[in-house]
Amino acid sequence: MTRMRVLRRGLERAVTVHEGCEARHGFSFGAHYDPDDVFFGALTAHNDERLAPGAGYPTHRHDEADLVTWVVEGELRHTDSLGNSHILRAGEAQVLAAGTGVEHAEFAAGAQRCRFVQSWLVPDALASPVLHTVDLRAALAGGRPVLVGAGSAPGPFAVTADPHAAAGADALSLQSRAGARDSAAGADPLSLQRDTGAADSAPRADPLSVQRETGARDSAAGADALSVQRGTGARDSAAGADALSVQRSAGTPLPLRRADAALWAARLPAGATWDLPPARFLHVFVARGSASLPAGELGEGDELRLTDEPAPTLTSGGAELLVWAMGSDLRP
Secondary structure (H helix, E strand, O other): OOEEEEEEOHHOEEEEEEEEEEEEEEOOOOOEEOOOOOOOOOEEEEEEEEEEEEEEEEEEEEEOOEEEEEEEEEEEEEOOOHHHHHHHEOOEEEEEEEEOOOOEEEEEEEOOOOEEEEEEEOOOOOOOEEEEEEEHHHHOOOOEEEEEEOOOHHHEEEEOHHHHHOOOOOOOOOOOOOOOOOOOOOOOOOEEEEEOEEEOOOOOOOOOOEEEOOOOOOOOOOOOOEEOOOOOEEEEEEOOOOOOOOEOOOOEEEOOOOOEEEEEEEEEEOEEEEEOOOOOOEEEEEEEEEEEOOOOEEOOOOEEEOOOOOOOOEEEEEEEEEEEEOOOOOOO
């Protein structure tokens, strides 16, 4: 495959405006069709959405996609035909695995506008629809990359008890501009180096069990890893339950139905660097702030797409980032 890098500015995105809703499209979408820009990796949509207070999208149908939603600011109310109704806040994420078909609606909740980024990921296979949500606010406060969701393939795509270790010892290091990275064997793969050289160990993800589509379980002793919310509001143990909605323990990655896909998020302080995870297809999006990469400077709403390129090092200008790593694309 030909190595490729494409830097696209947010102002270049096609825009759809409708009754208080503004959607900025990363790929062809709706009336905006470009035959050369219908997908990247396994993503078929990457929409930067802005909703005025009370505005939104009434009930509509999806299938054959994992809809991964990340709230940047404000509050987003989600309802669906599975019986779910909840509000997502900034720093919270969800995946609606539409599978064989589901209807949902999205509206800005509260008195301020809502901004969210929604990606559509093509799954490996179809299954019954399910909704997973997770609160990552505490993890993001540490100023380090956080694994939002992942598939089951090894490497940076796996959901593991320690998700940071999945990318390998050198795939995720975070340091100040003046700091030096500890490359000793066995060092924590994610550390924040201060000017003094002292490192804070990255917080470990809770070693909680993850129930896969195949029934295989990454398990660890301990607390209630997943709680299953039925449409009626009754809660059951995750094990063996017919899940319609799964509220994952804080910091536990969302399960994606594409094995070789993973989504990372970070709120990095100015001067911090991040060795991005290696992948055949890497999609870097600056939700807020700015960042610098060898390919150029990125501002709010800008994106970088890398195909078969070495994983670069990103330097933050003070940024909120969303990074998709994928091992395959949609070409036959």
